[in-house]
Amino acid sequence: MKQAMDILALFGALSDETRLRICFLASEMELTVGEIAQALGQSQPRVSRHLRILDEAGIVARRKEGAWTFVTLLLPDDSPVRALMRKVSGETARAVAADAKRLEAIRIERAETASRWFNARSQQWDMLRQxxxxxxxxxxxxxxxxxxxxxxxxxxxxxxxxxxxxxxxxxxxxxxxxxxxxxxxxxxxxxxxxxxxxxxxxxxxxxxxxxxxxxxxxxxxxxxxxxxxxxxxxxxxxxxxxxxxxxxxxxxxxxxxxxxxxxxxxxxxxxxxxxxxxxxxxxxxxxxxxxxxxxxxxxxxxxxxxxxxxxxxxxxxxx
The missing domain is CATH 3.40.50.150 (Vaccinia Virus protein VP39)
Known part of the structure; x- marks a missing residue:
């Protein structure tokens, strides 16, 4: 989290439900912008606009990796803001729970993609290990x-x-x-x-x-x-x-x-x-x-x- 965080910018950024949901997703694992859009069921341009606001408030960091942009949550686990986030209820809590289910599908998709790439090369690697x-x-x-x-x-x-x-x-x-x-x-x-x-x-x-x-x-x-x-x-x-x-x-x-x-x-x-x-x-x-x-x-x-x-x-x- 940036040292000189503006408290108004912080709470202003988190006052939007979509941005709050993004924070919940990023708290689980480092995600690409596309994966966040998939979990939220929203377009990438819209998600990117929300991420810019969260980035400017020092809540997340965006990092380019080839053609992808990865998003990392900067709020420490023991921060008061994270404690407040865990108190969400009602429609927002239900949306966060639904996002978590879609996130699990993304985890599985990641594992399957990695497995296919690895298996395509496993014969060569096995030969080298021998x-x-x-x-x-x-x-x-x-x-x-x-x-x-x-x-x-x-x-x-x-x-x-x-x-x-x-x-x-x-x-x-x-x-x-x-x-x-x-x-x-x-x-x-x-x-x-x-x-x-x-x-x-x-x-x-x-x-x-x-x-x-x-x-x-x-x-x-x-x-x-x-x-x-x-x-x-x-x-x-x-x-x-x-x-x-x-x-x-x-x-x-x-x-x-x-x-x-x-x-x-x-x-x-x-x-x-x-x-x-x-x-x-x-x-x-x-x-x-x-x-x-x-x-x-x-x-x-x-x-x-x-x-x-x-x-x-x-x-x-x-x-």
Whole structure:
């Protein structure tokens, strides 16, 4: 919620039943403008006008993601305004209940769309998984690399299906997943919602070379099976290091250098894995201090978990 919220603008925005219904919908999950229009049974232009008023009052935020615009409610769960909203009755309460039923249909539609997209590619992904150690072994190595320090604010770059957020967001103060693909973000949303309230994370569309985050924003950054898609791996590491604050940790998970050329053609890999020395050099050039890597063997391809810390600034000695 914006700090300098005008109380008249706030109550003026919420005095309209449609805008109040929009707030109830947005309190359940992040929705596109089209999904809100579907749940309300109203046109998108009309919904957009109401959203502009709510945005100007600091009640919601609108965020572009490709051709879609997502809407997030900015009112905290424990705000007095949310408490007042829960006291609605009569026709408005019945309208809110009907909206909730239509919202459930939207949830199902999201899940089915994500499932179709995932299933169309599952054969290729299954083939790739057969080339390396079981996922649970790799995830255990990642957990080990993250152990021994608070996760703080977690950023998962190239979040894909959202698996890293599902595993580690519950132990963080805040978690954000970033991916360039709207289709992958759709899958991640379905997955995180299915995980329930234990996984609190937000998702944003963005490029690994230009993350939509401020300098030193994060305490923990993960790049899980992302770097081999990068034309310029060092640039991706530099960008991850940029958003990492002092004392933070970067964890890279990728294949050790290999010769499986077909992965370029079948999976779009730009790099056939990485040697330890090359990764260590890129980490140092990004201003990070590498830690000993962990190898996860168990297939034709070895997965390595590299990690590095952002050194805290040295304190000046008193004169």
């Amino acid at each position: 080339l390396h150690a079981p996922e649970e072994d790799i995830e255990a190595a990642i957990a080990s690399a993250l152990a021994g320090r608070p996760l703080g604010t977690l950023v998962d770059v190239g979040t894909g299906t959202g698996r890293m957020l599902e595993l580690f967001a519950p132990g963080s103060d805040a978690a954000i997943g970033i991916d360039r693909s709207p289709d992958m973000l759709r899958i991640a949303r379905v997955r995180l919602e299915a995980a329930g309230e234990a996984v609190q994370a937000s998702l944003r569309q963005g490029d690994m070379f230009a993350l939509p985050l401020a300098d030193a924003f994060a305490d923990t950054v993960i790049l899980h099976q992302v770097l081999h898609f990068a034309h310029q791996p060092r640039a991706a590491i530099d960008e991850a290091a940029r958003v990492l604050g002092a004392g933070g940790r970067l964890v890279l998970v990728d294949f050790e250098a290999h010769g499986r050329e077909e992965l370029r053609r079948l999976h779009g890999h730009q790099r056939l894995g990485f040697a330890d020395g090359a990764v260590e050099q890129m980490l140092k050039l990004a201003g990070l201090a590498p830690r000993p890597p962990q190898r996860v063997e168990g297939g034709e391809l070895t997965v390595t978990v590299w990690s590095a810390d952002r050194p805290a600034p040295r304190k000046r000695r008193a004169a």
